Amino acid sequence: MRVVVAEDLALLRDGLIRLLGAHGFDVVAAVDNGPDLVRALLEDPPDVAVVDVRLPPTHTDEGIRAALRAREEVDGLPVLVLSQYVERLYARELLADGRGGIGYLLKDRVSDVGDFIEAVRRVAGGGTALDPMVVAKLMDSRRRALPLDRLTPREREVLGHMAQGRSNAAIASAMVVTEKAVGKHTNNIFAKLGLQPSDDDNRRVLAVLAYLDGWGA
Amino acid sequence: MIPPWQWPLAARFGLAVALGAATWLVWAATGVDEFWPRWVWFGLATVLAAEQLLRWVLRVPAGRRRWLALDGAVCALIAVADIAIWLLSGRGLFWPVFTILGLSIVFGAHAFIVNRRPDDRERVLTERVDTLTRTRRRAVESQATELKRVERDLHDGAQARLVSLGLVLGMAQELIHRDPDAAAAMVGEARTTAISALDDLRTVMHSIQPPVLSDRGLADAVRALALDLPVPVDINGAPPPDLPVPVETAAYFAIAECLANTVKHSDATTATVTYSPTPHASPIPHALRIEVADDGGGGASPARGTGLHGITQRLESLDGDLRVTSPEGGPTRVTITIPLSP
Numbered sequence: 001m002r003v004v005v006a007e008d009l010a011l012l013r014d015g016l017i018r019l020l021g022a023h024g025f026d027v028v029a030a031v032d033n034g035p036d037l038v039r040a041l042l043e044d045p046p047d048v049a050v051v052d053v054r055l056p057p058t059h060t061d062e063g064i065r066a067a068l069r070a071r072e073e074v075d076g077l078p079v080l081v082l083s084q085y086v087e088r089l090y091a092r093e094l095l096a097d098g099r100g101g102i103g104y105l106l107k108d109r110v111s112d113v114g115d116f117i118e119a120v121r122r123v124a125g126g127g128t129a130l131d132p133m134v135v136a137k138l139m140d141s142r143r144r145a146l147p148l149d150r151l152t153p154r155e156r157e158v159l160g161h162m163a164q165g166r167s168n169a170a171i172a173s174a175m176v177v178t179e180k181a182v183g184k185h186t187n188n189i190f191a192k193l194g195l196q197p198s199d200d201d202n203r204r205v206l207a208v209l210a211y212l213d214g215w216g217a
Numbered sequence: 218m219i220p221p222w223q224w225p226l227a228a229r230f231g232l233a234v235a236l237g238a239a240t241w242l243v244w245a246a247t248g249v250d251e252f253w254p255r256w257v258w259f260g261l262a263t264v265l266a267a268e269q270l271l272r273w274v275l276r277v278p279a280g281r282r283r284w285l286a287l288d289g290a291v292c293a294l295i296a297v298a299d300i301a302i303w304l305l306s307g308r309g310l311f312w313p314v315f316t317i318l319g320l321s322i323v324f325g326a327h328a329f330i331v332n333r334r335p336d337d338r339e340r341v342l343t344e345r346v347d348t349l350t351r352t353r354r355r356a357v358e359s360q361a362t363e364l365k366r367v368e369r370d371l372h373d374g375a376q377a378r379l380v381s382l383g384l385v386l387g388m389a390q391e392l393i394h395r396d397p398d399a400a401a402a403m404v405g406e407a408r409t410t411a412i413s414a415l416d417d418l419r420t421v422m423h424s425i426q427p428p429v430l431s432d433r434g435l436a437d438a439v440r441a442l443a444l445d446l447p448v449p450v451d452i453n454g455a456p457p458p459d460l461p462v463p464v465e466t467a468a469y470f471a472i473a474e475c476l477a478n479t480v481k482h483s484d485a486t487t488a489t490v491t492y493s494p495t496p497h498a499s500p501i502p503h504a505l506r507i508e509v510a511d512d513g514g515g516g517a518s519p520a521r522g523t524g525l526h527g528i529t530q531r532l533e534s535l536d537g538d539l540r541v542t543s544p545e546g547g548p549t550r551v552t553i554t555i556p557l558s559p
Contacts (some may be wrong), residue, residue: 060432
């Protein structure tokens with residue numbers, strides 16, 4: 001699987017290259033700034049890009065903007081964004097096109113190598129991987145907004161797992177219930193959020209977006 | 218060779234006495250009736266006195282007071298010189314009274330002008346200096362307190378965790394051959410500690426300057442904040458673009474504090490943040506005005522909590538202010554104003 005890595009700190013860049021290389025990824029380009037990243041992504045689109053949010057020249061949210069630009073040109077190009085901090089605002093922007101193939105994780109997560117590699121593969125396959133910290137607030141949310149508040153606590157929990165990119169089978173084992181029960185919950189969630197039965201993956205992304213918006217799709 | 222006006226006082230005084238004595242000797246040698254050296258002595262004394270007065274005047278701080286001192290010194294010198302001349306020239310009608318009267322009028326008028334009530338502009342400036350002195354001291358104090366807090370947070374948080382991380386890794390290294398399972402468990406523990414250290418660092422960094430604020434500015438930072446709050450927040454309008462960083466940061470922390478109070482104390486079901494252009498009638502021109510309101514129970518006051526008080530102080534150092542209207546029973550409205558041009 002071909003990967004482009006964008007990270008301006010040499011120490012972390014080398015670490016990522018080593019980590020991905022050791023797990024069978026082919027790192028085709030490693031860049032340290034936004035313009036180079038856009039060029040690398042557009043010239044020869046990889047299977048997935050692992051991108052740091054803060055890159056030169058602006059040292060702000062260069063990585064997110066470069067990722068969104070590349071996705072405009074190359075439809076649904078899978079991008080996994082890494083950051084020292086996570087914001088729902090950015091998660092929402094990344095997912096806004098509803099096409100999936102997006103990951104948004106704290107840099108800390110690379111220390112859990114298995115989960116991290118899993119997330120890269122999932123994103124490359126068109127799935128999502130949102131950091132648990134972005135998702136955590138769903139559980140304790142006192143938001144009284146519609147239509148999310150129509151979800152039962154159990155359904156919210158399922159939506160939280162869904163946002164992190166877990167499949168129904170993975171959610172079932174995390175919540176210690178049957179996969180069938182999870183399927184029932186996800187269908188209820190889709191119905192309550194007004195999402196028509198179509199491509200299941202796409203509906204999952206839209207449900208996560210609804211959660212990030214706090215008010216519904 | 219040092220010129221005579223830079224000699225110490227005693228040396229210059231000595232020179233004058235020597236010159237006086239020399240003229241006395243010349244007079245004694247020539248045998249003239251008229252004792253003319255007294256005029257030479259008068260001249261020397263006048264020069265010495267004038268010089269001392271000038272030095273005194275220069276010690277007065279520059280400004281209107283120094284000019285008054287100079288005026289007083291010149292008047293006094295002329296008056297004393299006149300009296301001396303009257304004495305030396307054989308007395309008679311006390312004519313210096315006219316000079317002294319004239320000088321008194323001149324000096325009196327000058328003193329009156331200097332001491333009269335300060336005009337409006339001066340009063341405004343005085344108040345401004347008072348405000349600046351007060352807010353500057355507070356700004357420096359709160360900055361020092363803030364640095365101390367950051368130092369303590371780093372010391373007790375991330376630093377302590379990194380120390381324990383090094384310790385656990387060291388133990389794991391020792392055990393790695395003897396007891397690989399225990400070593401693996403320790404490495405796992407070390408990883409958890411590293412993540413906690415990162416969490417601590419993130420919290421400290423966020424308290425100094427939230428990253429979204431640096432990346433995207435006030436509007437998006439407030440949107441990001443609103444998304445994380447359990448109470449829905451409506452945002453109306455937009456702040457002016459390209460705000461100075463101190464204004465942006467102060468505004469962000471003020472809004473964050475208001476919304477935190479809403480969540481913590483008010484039982485509100487909804488809150489609003491409204492950016493509004495300053496009305497032309499406002500006393501502060503070109504200001505950033507933000508209203509944070511909620512539909513909760515009211516009863517908020519800057520005097521009650523330390524949070525709003527600290528925010529008010531921070532705003533004051535930017536000439537801004539924070540006004541709270543929060544009757545018992547609600548609603549609460551907080552208006553934050555920060556001028557944009559000095």
